[in-house]
Amino acid sequence: MYRVLLVEDERVILDGLRELIIQTAPEFLVIGEASGGTEALDFMRSNVPDVLITDIRMREMDGLTLVSKAREMYPELLMIVISGYGEFEYARRAMEYGVLNYLLKPVELQEWVTAIHKIQLLLNRRYGVSSSQTLDTTREAQCNSGDTRKTIRDVKEYIRLHPDGDLRLQTIAALVHLNPTYLSQLFKNETGITFSEYIAEVRMERAKWLLVNTQLKIYDVARLSGHQSPKHFMLVFKQQVGWTAGEYRNRFSRDKQL
Template structure:
């Protein structure tokens, strides 16, 4: 579990966010709560969470002032701003402090889940080494690493061959051939495998609905997602969530 510092001056909202983060999304636990920036900074002087989720406008020290001080202490600590204010100037100021995301109230649980999942994956990569480097030249290895990293970071987005090829500035056909040569796997199969891995994590670690999870792993059609999941995993998403073993013909 990754530790979250939750900063919000409204107790009811704070309790709702805590439930959403811990019970619905999963993978994170609210290690500390603060009603304003002062309380948060006091905590941060002795503890370092994995993530800060904070409102902008609060009594005493507000969210933006707090973030500026946090950046003096922890340059790369992920920060997600949640605010009822859609003022673009606030978003601009927040982005100057390298916040990870800026979400507006009322919270869209799918949007929040997507943001936290990307943060979780980033934290996981910092703890663990990348996939073993494929055989071949150094330049080719770097290209494949970049492609894999992009796919892993964007399982909820557009991962068509054309889109991925543009990321590494290669012709789609050449990238497809290079990926197959270096990894022994078609790039489309790798995309599907990464999406199904993400789906399995979300099914086991959260209480999100299957149709929500389908969106978070890049499928606009829940029916299509369930067909692909059963083909790849050997059971339906519901059966997998209930604890079925992969490969069962359910």
């Protein structure tokens, strides 16, 4: 699922946005809620959302200040601004910070669906997910050759989207209604590598991306890329990459390239 951070200082509106996501955007998960910009920035220092949805008018930090600071923190973060104020200046400044949509309260359902669909397409493209595919949890247990390829493709996409999730073979096998041993064999036959090797590759690539594109602490990078032990992560990273995580960040970070 794609991760969403909601920022709104009115509890009724915040609850309404969360419910709207549940009803209209099943591929999105609210991982954090904040009542203001400072709280939101604190949350983002140890968590990486895919999407930031924020109000413009808040008491201790306005939404435009928040999106400008969030853009500095995560240059690729996708953002939606929601406001009860229709002044052109707010919309113009929001777009300058790379905000994808500026929606007015009360949010109309069709405008919301259009905005969230646009964001899902962008995220699908970013993570290499086919927009016409989701993990199919109702497929038949037996697969013909074409179904086998689709099953493994869907499993790979699920792993790429959830590197820090529960990726045990038994868990994924249950999602696609296959015997774990059978799924393991299918995966090796179709990809040429084992299920666990693929997960390790995905998690390492996620860790590299976080190191280059964020300023998260190393233990947060380890956690968000699915490595439960920061010490083990640092050891494995050095063995596989040839540099420590800190050395890799210093060599390839976005700030170094600018």
